[in-house]
Amino acid sequence: MSNLKNLSGAIALLLIGAACENQDAVQTLKPLDDSPVFMELGRSSGSARLAEEGNFAVFSAEYLTTEESGQVGRTVYFNNVGNKQLSADFVPGVSLDNSDNISYYVDNNRPSADLAVSASSAAIVRAMTTWDNVTCSNLGLTQIPYNSARRTGYVSALLGYGGSFGYTADVVHAGWLPKGFFDLLAAQGSTFILGVTFTITFTDQNGNATDLDNNGKADVAWREIYYNDNFTWKIGNHYDVETIALHEAGHGLSQGHFGSAFASGGNNKLHFAPRAVMNAAYSGIQTSIGETDNAGHCSNWAAWNNN
Ligand SMILES: [Ca+2]
Ligand SMILES: [Ca+2]
Ligand SMILES: [Zn+2]
Incomplete structure (x- = not known):
């Protein structure tokens, strides 16, 4: 068994090596640890606050990292899911919107410091449309119109960054938050986390995630996406909003990270095999769906009946 593992590792390294321009880097490629993390979510105490949170809980978060950081995106599980x-x-x-159509919302109340909110929101809508255009699925994707009086962000409310505990849409692009929020997800997280998607599940009377359809998966109430305003955001250049929104929206639509991550020795530059939208780190502009992204999406959604 361990021989087999070594062999497949060696083959993977050879394949990666063939894809890298710098042959010197081949010897120093090492697979990165992207194993899940378990943590307790910090929260304010007080029964009034807990009552406000409703019959929901933050289940998990998946974050995307910068290529330069040498850090790879992780999935963080909260509370009792071990x-x-x-x-x-x-x-x-x-x-919660009484429809199998997938609704989404783009919150213009938390713009990035770098872009007109009209430009960043349009990039997010393009990313959502790219997923909607995958032909195997019929999501019935529906954008809920922006309402400046509406407050979004269950997780941001929980962690003291404003928001509300109420439902807005199945997938909420909740906007840009300052670095302190991202430091709560990982040590120095604000220096390498570009964006994060939280999964909020329904809970039973004991506070555990429900599985009403008995498919072995916790039942999603909605998902929330946040972008890190500690970075400089651009349209069509790094860091590209549409690229990162497309990745986060993939999580919003239930996909996990995909592809093996390797770091090369000298500069910690990351390599992925295969390269995909759902790779756990940003590796340049990528605004169309790759083969593995398509396959992952279709395995989740091809049988979804929204009629
Ligand atoms: Ca829905
Ligand atoms: Ca379920
Ligand atoms: Zn991710």
Whole structure:
């Protein structure tokens, strides 16, 4: 068994090596640890606050890192999931908007410091449309119109960055937050986390995630996406909003990270095999769906019936 593992590792390294321009880097490629992390989510105490949170809980978060950091994106699980389901999915017939159509919302109340909110929101809509155009699925993707009086952000409210505990849409692009928020996800997280998607699940009377359709997956109430305003954001250059929104929206639509990550020795530059939108680190502009992204999306959604 260990010989087999060594062999497949060696083959993977050879394949990666063939894809890298710098042959000197081949010897120093090493696979990166992207194993899940378990942590307690910090929260303000007080029964009034807990009552406000409703019958939902933050289940997991998946964050995307910069290529230069040498850090690879992780999945963080919160609270009592250690002995339960490690994945979560939307449930047909159970949606807070009473529709199997997938609704989404772009919150213009938290713009980036770098771009007109009209430009960043348009990039996010393009990313959502790219997923909607995948032909195997019929998401019934529906944008909920922006309302300046609406407050979004269950997780941001929980962690003291404003928002509300109420539902807005199945997938919420909740906007840009300052670096302190990202430091709560990982030590020095604000220096390498570009964006993050949180999964919020329904909970039973004991506070555990429900599995109403008995598919072994926790039942998603909605998902929230946040972008790190500690970085400089651009359209069509790094860091490109549409590229990162497309990745985060992939999580919003239930995909996990995909592809093996390797770091080369000298500069910690990351390599992925295969390269995909759902790789756990940013590796340049990528605004169309790759083969593995398409396959992952279709495995989640091809059977979804929104009619
Ligand atoms: Ca829905
Ligand atoms: Ca389920
Ligand atoms: Zn990610």
